[in-house]
Amino acid sequence: xxxxxxxxxxxxxxxxxxxxxxxxxxxxxxxxxxxxxxxxxxxxxxxxxxxxxxxxxxxxxxxxxxxxxxxxxxxxxxxxxxxxxxxxxxxxxxxxxxxxxxxxxxxxxxxxxxxxxxxxxxxxxxxxxxxxxxxxxxxxxxxxxxxxxxxxxxxxxxxxxxxxxxxxxxxxxxxxxxxxxxxxxxxxxxxxxxxxxxxxxxxxxxxxxxxxxxxxxxxxxxxxxxxxxxxxxxxxxxxxxxxxxxxxxxxxxxxxxxxxxxxxxxxxxxxxxxxxxxxxxxxxxxxxxxxxxxx
Numbered sequence: 001x002x003x004x005x006x007x008x009x010x011x012x013x014x015x016x017x018x019x020x021x022x023x024x025x026x027x028x029x030x031x032x033x034x035x036x037x038x039x040x041x042x043x044x045x046x047x048x049x050x051x052x053x054x055x056x057x058x059x060x061x062x063x064x065x066x067x068x069x070x071x072x073x074x075x076x077x078x079x080x081x082x083x084x085x086x087x088x089x090x091x092x093x094x095x096x097x098x099x100x101x102x103x104x105x106x107x108x109x110x111x112x113x114x115x116x117x118x119x120x121x122x123x124x125x126x127x128x129x130x131x132x133x134x135x136x137x138x139x140x141x142x143x144x145x146x147x148x149x150x151x152x153x154x155x156x157x158x159x160x161x162x163x164x165x166x167x168x169x170x171x172x173x174x175x176x177x178x179x180x181x182x183x184x185x186x187x188x189x190x191x192x193x194x195x196x197x198x199x200x201x202x203x204x205x206x207x208x209x210x211x212x213x214x215x216x217x218x219x220x221x222x223x224x225x226x227x228x229x230x231x232x233x234x235x236x237x238x239x240x241x242x243x244x245x246x247x248x249x250x251x252x253x254x255x256x257x258x259x260x261x262x263x264x265x266x267x268x269x270x271x272x273x274x275x276x277x278x279x280x281x282x283x284x285x286x287x288x289x290x291x292x293x294x295x
Contacts (some may be wrong), residue, residue, distance in 0.1 A: 002127065025248075028092050029089045029090070029092045029103055030089070030102075030103055030106060032085045032086075032088040032089035032090045032092060033085070033086075033103065033106050033107050033110050034110075034112050034279045035081075035082075035085040035087045035111075036082045036085035036089065036107070036110040036111070037082075037110035037113055037114065039078045039079065039081040039082035039085060039114055040078070040079070040110065040113035040114025040115070040117070040118050041113060042074075042075075042081050043074075043075040043076075043078035043079050043082070043118035043121075044113070044117055044118050044121055044268045046071045046072070046074045046075035046078065047071070047072065047075050047118065047122055047125055047126075047145075048121070048125075049071050050067075050068040050069075050071035050072045050075070050125065050126075051068075051125040052054040053065055053067050053071065054068045054125075055182075062125075062246075064202055067201065069199055069202060071197070071198060072122070072125075072126060072195060073195075074197055074200075075118065075122065075195075076192045076195045076196055078118070079114060079115070079118055079119065079188055079189070079191075079192040080189070080192060081189040082110075082114035082115065082118075082185075082188075083114075083185050083188070083189055084116075086107070086110075086111065086114070086115075086185050087185075089103070089107060090107070103162075104160060104163070105160070108156045108157075108159070108160055108261075111152075111156055111184055111185070112152060112153055112156060112277040113151075114188065115152060115184040115185050115187065115188035115197065116148075116149045116152035116153060116184065116188075117149060118188070119148065119187070119191040119192065120145040120146070120148050120152075121145070121187045122146040122191060122192075122195055123141070123144055123145045123148055123191065123219055124141045124142060124144075126195065126198070140216070144216050144219055144220065146251040147220065148187075148191075148219060148222070150189075150223075150228045151224065151227045152184050152223075152226060153225040154226075154227050154292050155181055155182075155184050155187075155226040156184055158180075158181070158227070159180075162180070164219040176233055177234055178231035178232060178233055179231065179232045179233075179234050180229055180231060181225065181226050181227055181228050181229065181230060181232070182222065182225035182226045182228070182230070182232055182275065182278065183226075183232060183234075184226060186232070186271070186274060186275075187222045187223070187225070187226050189271055190222055190268075190271040190272070190275060191215055191219070191222070193264070193270075193271045194215075194218070194268060194271075196263070196264040196266040196267065196268065197264050197265065199264070200264045200265075207226075221275075222275070225275065225278070225279075230278050230279060230282040231278065231281070231282065232274070232277075232278040233277075233278075255270060258270075
């Protein structure tokens with residue numbers, strides 16, 4: 001007879017998980033994760049190609065060439081595609097009861113490419129170092145891109161730790177289902193939406209120089225929020241049985257219509273709204289707790 005598989009055990013909860021259970025590979029959820037990774041890899045390639053075209057044409061023109069803009073735009077849509085795959089893999093796993101530690105780790109590895117490395121390359125190549133910009137921004141751009149990537153990696157590592165099965169108490173539901181810190185896909189979506197916003201400005205011959213000081217601050221804010229304790233609402237609990245108020249449904253439909261109608265501007269302001277909604281709720285909650293009377 002084969003030797004029994006070792007178990008990961010928690011002596012306090014008597015909860016155990018065999019290596020066979022932890023390393024199970026379920027086809028559909030992991031196929032979606034592979035699609036996430038593919039989109040992230042493609043986005044990185046498009047950013048590199050766009051930067052190569054821009055540097056090659058730097059001696060001839062001061063603007064970003066149309067070919068480079070097209071590559072950056074493709075990279076943005078690849079990131080949005082990765083976000084769609086990322087939403088599908090977790091939902092398929094939960095719906096079918098096919099969650100595993102392998103799937104969780106695979107998902108995080110894909111996320112660091114799609115939502116960490118790809119946006120960091122965008123930050124470095126276009127946002128903080130536009131074509132024709134001051135070459136002294138090289139070091140600043142590299143630092144900001146690395147800070148974003150570092151915060152994304154730490155956010156994913158923290159999420160894996162706090163959601164590990166051995167740290168969950170049987171029969172005890174979590175106090176809050178909110179995300180602790182800005183989710184990495186939301187951070188990447190903000191960068192991608194900002195890219196679309198900027199590319200639209202470039203195509204209309206508007207200068208990026210006046211925005212050069214504000215953009216790094218926004219990107220640093222996004223990076224810091226990923227590793228913060230600010231709570232953001234999660235949509236993981238939404239399914240076909242979810243009930244909602246009529247006013248909430250109208251708001252969601254209106255926001256969706258605005259995104260479809262205004263595209264680049266709509267997605268950018270929706271992402272900003274999500275970021276500052278979490279900040280406002282965090283400030284309001286802690287402000288009320290601070291001034292609450294002692295009993």
